[in-house]
Structures are given as C-alpha cells and as structure tokens.
Amino acid sequence: MSPRKLEPGKLVVASHNKGKIREINELLQPYGFDVVSAGELDLPEPEETGLTFEANASLKAQAAAKASGFPSLADDSGFCVAKLDGDPGIYSARWAGPDKDFAMAMRTVEEKLQSAGATTDADRRGSFVAVLCLAWPDGHEEYFRGEVEGLVVWPPRGTQGFGYDPVFQPDGHERTFGEMTSEEKHGWGKDTPALSHRSRAFEKFAAGCLEGH
Numbered sequence: 001m002s003p004r005k006l007e008p009g010k011l012v013v014a015s016h017n018k019g020k021i022r023e024i025n026e027l028l029q030p031y032g033f034d035v036v037s038a039g040e041l042d043l044p045e046p047e048e049t050g051l052t053f054e055a056n057a058s059l060k061a062q063a064a065a066k067a068s069g070f071p072s073l074a075d076d077s078g079f080c081v082a083k084l085d086g087d088p089g090i091y092s093a094r095w096a097g098p099d100k101d102f103a104m105a106m107r108t109v110e111e112k113l114q115s116a117g118a119t120t121d122a123d124r125r126g127s128f129v130a131v132l133c134l135a136w137p138d139g140h141e142e143y144f145r146g147e148v149e150g151l152v153v154w155p156p157r158g159t160q161g162f163g164y165d166p167v168f169q170p171d172g173h174e175r176t177f178g179e180m181t182s183e184e185k186h187g188w189g190k191d192t193p194a195l196s197h198r199s200r201a202f203e204k205f206a207a208g209c210l211e212g213h
C-alpha cells in the first residue's frame with residue numbers, strides 16, 4: 001500500500017533537540033508547512049522505552065499527534081559503531097548524560113574502541129541511522145529510514161552540526177560532518193545525492209508523503 005499523503009497545513013516536529021529541529025526545518029523548507037516544534041507547544045518529552053529506532057520514533061510521533069491534534073513528525077536516530085556491536089545506537093543521546101555532554105560521549109566511544117583493540121580503519125566503521133515516523137491524530141503512521149556509512153575518527157574535527165558529528169567522516173569525503181555546512185551534510189548542491197542519514201530518510205518521506213507539494 002502506498003503511504004498516506006500529508007496535506008498542507010500545520011506539522012509538529014516531535015523533537016526537543018535543537019540541532020535536529022534546525023535540520024528538519026531546513027529539509028522541510030521547500031514544502032511550505034506551518035512547522036512548530038514539540039518544545040514550542042510545551043509538549044512533554046516522552047520516555048524512549050523502545051528497543052528499536054522505529055519504536056522510539058513512533059512513541060514520540062504518536063505522543064505529539066495525540067497531544068496536539070496535528071500530524072507529527074519524529075526522528076529517532078543514533079550513531080552505530082560496528083566494533084561496539086552497534087553501540088551507542090538507540091542509546092546515543094543517553095551516552096551524553098543529563099548534561100548532554102557530547103565531548104564525553106565521543107570520548108567514551110573512542111575509549112571503548114581502544115579497549116576493543118581497534119587498530120585499523122576496518123575496525124573503525126560507523127554509521128548514522130535516522131528513522132522518521134509521521135503520525136496522524138487518528139493513529140495512522142508511516143516510517144522512513146536513512147543510513148550513512150563512514151569512519152569513526154579521532155580526535156574530533158569541526159564545530160558545525162551537533163552530537164557525534166565531529167567524529168564521523170562519511171565514505172567518499174575527506175571531512176567530518178562537524179566540518180561541513182548543513183547544506184553539505186544534507187547533500188544539497190549541484191548534482192549531489194542526499195548524504196546524511198536524516199536527508200536520506202527525508203528523501204523517502206518526501207517521495208512517499210509529499211508528492212505533489
């Protein structure tokens with residue numbers, strides 16, 4: 001069955017992460033929605049009790065759609081390191097602790113890679129994953145997943161972006177996400193395909209739900 005189309009109007013971005021909200025706003029820009037974030041509506045931050053990106057994206061999107069009465073788009077994402085069995089994965093935000101200390105979270109990744117005996121680039125494979133869930137107030141939902149593969153670098157490089165961006169260098173690029181403008185991270189530009197996990201998930205969302213906008 002093809003995805004349900006999203007009608008023009010109000011759209012809630014069900015996130016409390018400023019960096020993520022900025023990127024989602026940029027990605028939504030061409031479509032003319034009246035975008036409002038969960039924080040602006042004073043919606044509570046639901047507890048992410050799911051064991052998959054899909055489950056947590058659904059929890060956030062459904063809670064916002066129910067509370068606001070508008071279609072709501074959530075993004076559950078994370079940084080997955082192969083040699084750490086996919087960690088931090090769905091726990092990526094939690095590794096930064098209550099103070100959201102991502103310098104510490106990135107250091108933790110590096111320390112665990114060292115303890116696991118990572119020596120070569122092959123031991124340092126990582127990816128970002130984003131699952132978008134779009135939920136309507138009637139409970140209907142659609143999912144879109146995007147991933148980008150690359151290298152976990154150390155030390156961190158760059159001050160752009162957010163979260164783990166300074167330690168991730170996508171395949172085919174010399175710079176980390178932390179060294180890229182947000183346009184480069186999205187993969188916007190002449191003849192460039194979508195690059196980031198979020199931009200890749202968004203491409204599917206746009207093709208599925210925004211066709212005709």
Ligand SMILES: O=P(O)(O)OP(=O)(O)OP(=O)(O)OC[C@H]1O[C@@H](n2cnc3c(O)ncnc32)[C@H](O)[C@@H]1O
Binds near residue numbers: 017093128164177
């Ligand atoms: O749940 P919301 O309110 O949306 O905000 P959050 O920060 O808690 O978001 P997640 O639960 O999805 O956790 C994902 C974490 O993974 C990291 N992450 C996700 N996308 C990223 C990106 O594009 N660049 C760097 N880090 C990213 C970042 O640290 C996030 O905090």
Ligand SMILES: [Mg+2]
Binds near residue numbers: 048093
């Ligand atoms: Mg979260």
